[in-house]
Amino acid sequence: xxxxxxxxxxxxxxxxxxxxxxxxxxxxxxxxxxxxxxxxxxxxxxxxxxxxxxxxxxxxxxxxxxxxxxxxxxxxxxxxxxxxxxxxxxxxxxxxxxxxxxxxxxxxxxxxxxxxxxxxxxxxxxxxxxxxxxxxxxxxxxxxxxxxxxxxxxxxxxxxxxxxxxxxxxxxxxxxxxxxxxxxxxxxxxxxx
Amino acid sequence: xxxxxxxxxxxxxxxxxxxxxxxxxxxxxxxxxxxxxxxxxxxxxxxxxxxxxxxxxxxxxxxxxxxxxxxxxxxxxxxxxxxxxxxxxxxxxxxxxxxxxxxxxxxxxxxxxxxxxxxxxxxxxxxxxxxxxxxxxxxxxxxxxxxxxxxxxxxxxxxxxxxxxxxxxxxxxxxxxxxxxxxxxxxxxxxxxxxxxxxxxxxxxxxxxxxxxxxxxxxxxxxxxxxxxxxxxxxxxxxxxxxxxxxxxxxxxxxxxxxxxxxxxxxxxxxxxxxxxxxxxxxxxxxxxxx
Numbered sequence: 001x002x003x004x005x006x007x008x009x010x011x012x013x014x015x016x017x018x019x020x021x022x023x024x025x026x027x028x029x030x031x032x033x034x035x036x037x038x039x040x041x042x043x044x045x046x047x048x049x050x051x052x053x054x055x056x057x058x059x060x061x062x063x064x065x066x067x068x069x070x071x072x073x074x075x076x077x078x079x080x081x082x083x084x085x086x087x088x089x090x091x092x093x094x095x096x097x098x099x100x101x102x103x104x105x106x107x108x109x110x111x112x113x114x115x116x117x118x119x120x121x122x123x124x125x126x127x128x129x130x131x132x133x134x135x136x137x138x139x140x141x142x143x144x145x146x147x148x149x150x151x152x153x154x155x156x157x158x159x160x161x162x163x164x165x166x167x168x169x170x171x172x173x174x175x176x177x178x179x180x181x182x183x184x185x186x187x188x189x190x191x192x193x
Numbered sequence: 194x195x196x197x198x199x200x201x202x203x204x205x206x207x208x209x210x211x212x213x214x215x216x217x218x219x220x221x222x223x224x225x226x227x228x229x230x231x232x233x234x235x236x237x238x239x240x241x242x243x244x245x246x247x248x249x250x251x252x253x254x255x256x257x258x259x260x261x262x263x264x265x266x267x268x269x270x271x272x273x274x275x276x277x278x279x280x281x282x283x284x285x286x287x288x289x290x291x292x293x294x295x296x297x298x299x300x301x302x303x304x305x306x307x308x309x310x311x312x313x314x315x316x317x318x319x320x321x322x323x324x325x326x327x328x329x330x331x332x333x334x335x336x337x338x339x340x341x342x343x344x345x346x347x348x349x350x351x352x353x354x355x356x357x358x359x360x361x362x363x364x365x366x367x368x369x370x371x372x373x374x375x376x377x378x379x380x381x382x383x384x385x386x387x388x389x390x391x392x393x394x395x396x397x398x399x400x401x402x403x404x405x406x407x408x409x410x411x412x413x414x415x416x417x418x419x420x421x422x423x424x425x426x427x428x429x430x431x432x433x434x435x436x437x438x439x440x441x442x443x444x445x446x447x448x449x450x451x452x453x454x455x456x457x458x459x460x461x462x463x464x465x466x467x468x469x470x471x472x473x474x475x476x477x478x479x480x481x482x483x484x
Binding site: 152159165166173176187 | 300319337355372374375394413415436437455472
């Protein structure tokens with residue numbers, strides 16, 4: 001981003017260093033080479049560290065504890081690039097699913113409509129279970145048709161989980177199926193509907 | 194001997210005809226009164242006439258009885274059946290005056306209505322077919338697995354079926370609703386204020402000669418194709434959507450997202466006064482402006 005913003009910016013005139021940069025450089029040189037440790041500094045640092053025996057036990061238990069002790073290890077030139085790549089890989093592994101999820105949430109997290117459809121289907125099944133199931137010849141073809149239609153609508157909703165009209169169709173189909181089941185039950189008992 | 198045997202056989206064969214009960218009932222009803230008829234099986238025919246009374250004629254199979262309830266403003270006939278048996282049903286013809294309300298209910302009996310001029314017409318059946326012709330201020334035709342054929346002048350029609358088909362025309366206009374699950378729906382309407390059609394897998398074929406100012410047309414299906422024909426002069430905002438079906442319209446341009454399924458079309462027809470919304474999940478949608 002900065003590269004783009006810097007493009008076209010005019011170069012400083014000549015090689016003159018601005019006066020405030022020179023003043024800053026001199027102040028930096030004037031700083032002491034090392035800071036003296038406060039009198040109670042080591043005690044405060046020790047108090048902040050974990051107990052020594054716990055660290056040793058953890059190192060002993062961990063597989064990496066068999067590698068050379070930290071005090072004898074020397075900094076390796078490849079450690080930073082490899083560590084960086086590893087961190088980047090872990091970050092990619094952790095972040096990429098979230099990014100993909102935000103782009104295609106339907107494939108991972110159910111949409112509100114899908115949740116509503118599932119809840120509606122569950123309520124419908126409970127309502128159906130509460131109704132007497134009577135086989136009345138005049139009603140059977142239509143009831144079978146409604147069952148097939150409900151499956152078809154649920155499949156369509158899985159493909160297009162943001163379609164309100166499919167949810168409404170499913171609701172109407174369930175309502176009609178329940179009503180006709182009730183009518184069939186009443187017809188079987190000889191009651192008019 | 195041979196003659197007596199033949200006579201006995203003839204008597205036995207003709208016995209069911211003797212068992213039928215003739216119906217011939219008549220009742221004077223006030224203008225705007227309600228006529229109700231309930232019959233499980235057989236057939237119900239309704240015809241209009243220019244008299245002020247209502248007449249019911251026909252035959253009842255053996256074991257069936259007719260239960261009438263009458264008042265000045267209402268007459269109700271119900272055919273009562275022996276439990277768990279329809280014994281062949283009843284064949285009935287109803288003659289109705291003008292301006293009344295007619296309410297019919299059957300289970301498997303077909304209903305045939307023609308030549309009527311009524312204030313309100315309502316017919317329900319389970320597996321019977323419904324056929325309605327004539328004139329009605331308000332019409333509701335409902336069947337579960339039968340077909341609906343409405344060729345009548347009505348300003349308000351509501352037709353419903355599950356697995357049967359719906360065909361409406363012959364002067365249907367105004368406010369029209371049609372719902373089917375798997376049966377096809379065909380509506381040939383006149384000037385339309387509201388036309389709403391829904392199916393799951395039944396194909397939809399609609400046409401209207403005109404859309405009233407601010408009128409609305411909507412058709413929804415899950416897997417079936419939708420065809421709409423309108424005059425070129427129609428004034429409406431057209432909105433078409435399909436998830437996996439094709440869109441073919443004589444107005445507007447089909448838009449498809451760069452990524453993902455679905456296609457849509459938005460177009461302004463004329464001054465864009467009314468609203469037209471067509472939507473099918475996997476069926477094709479066609480719009481023709483050649484009515």
